[in-house]
Amino acid sequence: RAARDGDVVEVDAGEYRGDVAVFSQRRLTLRAVGGRVRLVADGQAAEDKAIWVLRGGEFEVxxxxxEGCRVGARNGAGIRFERGRLVARDCGFFANEMGLLTSNDPEAELVVERCEFAHNLRPDxxxxxxxxGTIRTLIARGCWLHHGTVGHLLKSRAASSLVLNNRLTDERGGRSSYELEFPNGGVAVVVGNxxxxxxxxxxxxxxxxxxxxxxxxxxxxxxVHNTLVDERGGDSRFLRVAPGAEVELRAVNNLLCGEAQAxxxxxxxxxxxxxxxARSAFADAAEYxxxxxxARAVPAD
Known part of the structure; x- marks a missing residue:
């Protein structure tokens, strides 16, 4: 409530329980100092949506x-981002119903860098x-998304999605649906993941x-330049492009491991x-x- 447009809000490292908030400033920077800041929902949610609701403007977090957001609609998020531009760096989203959730504002832009998303789970x-959602731009860079359950690790309806140098892995006990989904197409650049x-x-x-x-x-x-690993086998597919549109598709310099269709x-x-x-081409595939x-590893076929 005290912060004005353009302010920098520094939060001392530590654990804050039930401390939820709505931010409506036009421009704001929020950053932890002295270590991590852990925001535990503890049964609270701003506007029955999230630990933080970012109303609109330009935000850096x-x-x-x-951690731990639950709401009646079963989509309690760590952050609900509604309009404007959000840059989230070095943040973690754990054990919420949804990790980070956007609105469908066609002008909104979301950038996530070096963030971790794990074990976010709705009751269903x-x-x-x-x-x-149907925002203008998503950029995900250097993030780690893992241990989903039924839902997807990353789902983007953005008109433009840049997914660069991330780790999207089910790992032990994880059972995500799609690891990476663009349900409405758009322009998706997936490099180095x-x-x-x-x-x-x-x-x-x-x-x-x-x-x-x-x-x-x-x-x-x-x-381009991705490593795709399938441990399911059977009728698995590394990639599916749905019919219904003329799609410019380029798949170049990707490393494939597993029995999934080419x-x-x-x-x-x-x-x-x-x-x-083969799995033996990796340092320790059993431990991900x-x-x-x-360097002398050769293709299995």
């Missing part, structure tokens, strides 16, 4: 962990670790594009140098260490 299981599907998933598709119908506008998916099963597009390797085991 750094060093906060958001349809949770997502990170969900971007590690994306792993566990044996326990209910959904055989690792990356999905257009499954809920395409919105008007350009449709393009660039899948990328080319997604349909027409440019496919180049997407080798398949996908660094190269040896």
């Amino acid at each position: 750094q060093g906060f962990d958001f 299981g349809h949770n997502h670790q990170l969900y971007a 590690l994306i792993q599907q566990s044996p326990g998933t209910d959904n055989p598709i690792v990356v999905s594009f257009g499954a809920e119908g395409y919105r008007p506008g350009p449709q393009a998916l660039m899948l 990328l080319e099963a997604a349909g027409p597009g440019e496919y180049r140098h997407n080798p398949r390797v 260490d996908y660094h190269p085991a040896d």
Whole structure:
């Protein structure tokens, strides 16, 4: 309530329970000092939505962990971002019903950098670790999203989605649906990510594009320099591109591990140098260490 537009709010490291808030400033920076700030919902939620509701404007948030939000609508989030532009850096979203949830404002922009999302779960299981609605832009860079349950690790309806150098992994006990989904298409640039599907998933598709119908506008998916790991087998697919639109598809220089169908099963597009390797090509795949085991590792086929 005291902060004015343009202020920097510094919060001392520590645990704050039930301390929820709505921010309506036009421009604000909030950052932890002296270590992590842990915000535990403890049965509270701002406007029955989230631990923090960011109404609109330009926000930068750094060093906060958001934990345990539950609401009547079963979509309690660490942050509910409604309008404007939000940059979240070095934040954690744990054990909420939804990790970070946006509105559907077509002008909104969301940037998440070096954030962690894990174990966010609704009672009915349809949770997502990170969900971007029909906003203008999502940029996810250097984040770790893991241990989803039924819902997706990252779901974006943004007109433009840049998913760069992230780790999206089910890991032990995780059973996400899609690891990465663009349900309405758009322009999606997916570069330099590690994306792993566990044996326990209910959904055989690792990356999905257009499954809920395409919105008007350009449709393009660039899948480049990623490592895609399938541990489910059977009818698994590394990539599915739904029919119904002309999609510019390029899949180049991706490393594939597992029995899932080849990328080319997604349909027409440019496919180049997407080798398949054995699990032994990685340092310790059993413990989810996908660094190269040896520079001399060769494709399994």
